[in-house]
Amino acid sequence: xxxxxxxxxxxxxxxxxxxxxxxxxxxxxxxxxxxxxxxxxxxxxxxxxxxxxxxxxxxxxxxxxxxxxxxxxxxxxxxxxxxxxxxxxxxxxxxxxxxxxxxxxxxxxxxxxxxxxxxxxxxxxxxxxxxxxxxxxxxxxxxxxxxxxxxxxxxxxxxxxxxxxxxxxxxxxxxxxxxxxxxxxxxxxxxxxxxxxxxxxxxxxxxxxxxxxxxxxxxxxxxxxxxxxxxxxxxxxxxxxxxxxx
Amino acid sequence: xxxxxxxxxxxxxxxxxxxxxxxxxxxxxxxxxxxxxxxxxxxxxxxxxxxxxxxxxxxxxxxxxxxxxxxxxxxxxxxxxxxxxxxxxxxxxxxxxxxxxxxxxxxxxxxxxxxxxxxxxxxxxxxxxxxxxxxxxxxxxxxxxxxxxxxxxxxxxxxxxxxxxxxxxxxxxxxxxxxxxxxxxxxxxxxxxxxxxxxxxxxxxxxxxxxxxxxxxxxxxxxxxxxxxxxxxxxxxxxxxxxxxx
DNA sequence: ACCTGAACACCGTTCAAGT
DNA sequence: ACCTGAACACCGTTCAAGT
Numbered sequence: 001x002x003x004x005x006x007x008x009x010x011x012x013x014x015x016x017x018x019x020x021x022x023x024x025x026x027x028x029x030x031x032x033x034x035x036x037x038x039x040x041x042x043x044x045x046x047x048x049x050x051x052x053x054x055x056x057x058x059x060x061x062x063x064x065x066x067x068x069x070x071x072x073x074x075x076x077x078x079x080x081x082x083x084x085x086x087x088x089x090x091x092x093x094x095x096x097x098x099x100x101x102x103x104x105x106x107x108x109x110x111x112x113x114x115x116x117x118x119x120x121x122x123x124x125x126x127x128x129x130x131x132x133x134x135x136x137x138x139x140x141x142x143x144x145x146x147x148x149x150x151x152x153x154x155x156x157x158x159x160x161x162x163x164x165x166x167x168x169x170x171x172x173x174x175x176x177x178x179x180x181x182x183x184x185x186x187x188x189x190x191x192x193x194x195x196x197x198x199x200x201x202x203x204x205x206x207x208x209x210x211x212x213x214x215x216x217x218x219x220x221x222x223x224x225x226x227x228x229x230x231x232x233x234x235x236x237x238x239x240x241x242x243x244x245x246x
Numbered sequence: 247x248x249x250x251x252x253x254x255x256x257x258x259x260x261x262x263x264x265x266x267x268x269x270x271x272x273x274x275x276x277x278x279x280x281x282x283x284x285x286x287x288x289x290x291x292x293x294x295x296x297x298x299x300x301x302x303x304x305x306x307x308x309x310x311x312x313x314x315x316x317x318x319x320x321x322x323x324x325x326x327x328x329x330x331x332x333x334x335x336x337x338x339x340x341x342x343x344x345x346x347x348x349x350x351x352x353x354x355x356x357x358x359x360x361x362x363x364x365x366x367x368x369x370x371x372x373x374x375x376x377x378x379x380x381x382x383x384x385x386x387x388x389x390x391x392x393x394x395x396x397x398x399x400x401x402x403x404x405x406x407x408x409x410x411x412x413x414x415x416x417x418x419x420x421x422x423x424x425x426x427x428x429x430x431x432x433x434x435x436x437x438x439x440x441x442x443x444x445x446x447x448x449x450x451x452x453x454x455x456x457x458x459x460x461x462x463x464x465x466x467x468x469x470x471x472x473x474x475x476x477x478x479x480x481x482x483x484x485x486x487x488x489x490x491x492x
Numbered sequence: 493a494c495c496t497g498a499a500c501a502c503c504g505t506t507c508a509a510g511t
Numbered sequence: 512a513c514c515t516g517a518a519c520a521c522c523g524t525t526c527a528a529g530t
Binding site: 058073 | 522523
Binding site: 122126129131133134139142143144146147150156157158160161162163164168171172175179192196197200207208210211217218219221222225226229230231232233234235236237238240243244245 | 368372375376377378379380385386388389390392393396402403404405406407408409410411414415417418419421422425438439442443446450451452453454456457460461463464465467468469471472473475476477478479480481482483484486488489490491
């Protein structure tokens with residue numbers, strides 16, 4: 001095992017007696033599995049769950065796989081492709097069953113599930129706005145959303161554009177909401193905008209002052225369902241032709 | 247001027263004759279202005295315009311102001327607060343005039359302007375999803391949107407939630423679209439998802455295959471206007487009570 | 493083809509020390 | 512109060528060299 005023997009990490013585990021550092025045992029790092037896209041994504045998800053998305057870096061991920069960061073570039077062109085693959089894997093947990101409720105109620109439920117899935121990983125949601133995944137699970141989700149919209153009788157162009165907007169909205173809300181939760185720990189100035197809105201001057205911003213109660217009202221899930229419902233209803237009432245620029 | 251004399255950057259300008267490096271002249275760095283929030287934001291905008299948002303870092307920004315990165319922390323708690331201040335400054339360029347068109351047409355136009363403003367700065371738009379600005383210009387924009395929605399007769403809670411969703415949607419679209427444009431230079435695999443969608447298997451994803459033409463159809467501005475119009479119409483038809491969870 | 497260590501070219505933030 | 516250099520604790524990506 002020449003490579004492992006040369007490893008600095010392993011060496012420090014073997015040089016015993018100094019500072020009681022936990023030895024890197026065979027239990028922790030069993031029979032060094034071969035690298036693969038799937039194995040890398042799995043390890044990435046473990047890091048995210050254990051320490052949060054911010055701690056997921058190429059270097060840290062590589063270390064958890066007992067290799068160097070450079071090795072990951074055999075499987076992913078860059079960190080954005082890695083993020084896309086992780087997100088697609090996550091989407092595999094979505095339940096795309098038929099169900100018996102009305103099509104719009106099922107669609108809202110699905111989008112809420114999607115948002116909640118991303119909610120715990122706000123940083124990942126933020127990345128997803130830039131790099132949408134193009135894996136099987138994302139395609140399956142998109143296909144299912146289109147099916148529901150068509151089931152509801154939505155015009156084809158509206159349905160296509162609505163699916164796009166709905167997914168983007170869900171992703172953006174997950175990114176925003178999730179980050180807000182993360183910050184809650186700091187406690188000193190959680191929700192700066194909310195505070196500013198609550199204290200805004202009626203003379204300077206009359207409509208804002210009048211609406212401040214409404215702006216801060218509603219449980220997160222209510223507002224989430226409202227957003228999806230509004231987009232669906234609006235899309236239903238808006239054929240693509242309404243915005244055609246000649 | 248003891249500090250400037252000690253500056254490594256300036257020294258390298260003074261040691262003449264080596265490699266023809268452009269001297270840091272008084273024209274370029276005139277009479278070293280005092281730091282202030284406004285001066286820092288101004289310098290940041292100059293960097294963004296000249297080199298793109300990705301090049302805007304605390305260290306680089308500080309260097310352009312002839313100081314060290316640590317000095318900026320007197321004015322901004324962290325880089326996110328800096329981003330929020332930059333975005334708010336940018337929003338000052340928005341035209342909030344009354345106009346004579348119908349309220350919804352004016353609102354769509356305003357949101358398109360907002361998106362275009364951010365479009366050139368996709369990375370900044372991406373940050374704005376996490377940290378919304380809470381400066382005067384953002385408040386003014388929010389106030390104006392609320393005024394238009396109320397002018398259209400929208401129910402107060404719907405109007406408040408719609409303003410929030412519209413701004414988030416515009417920001418997310420700007421982030422997504424802008425990044426796509428940035429990538430166009432690479433030319434090898436522009437729009438991975440689009441390619442995948444165009445070539446999707448009808449057996450596996452029947453609705454997606456059927457909608458692939460519609461999904462890729464439409465000019466960016468058509469789709470943008472459609473998205474805003476759909477949200478506005480949907481919000482009009484969706485009172486907050488429709489999603490109240492008892 | 494796959495994997496590696498080392499290097500390259502950077503980051504944001506903190507802090508003791510100065511003015 | 513404001514400003515600084517230096518340090519701390521990191522990053523993503525490339526590349527020559529190995530197997």
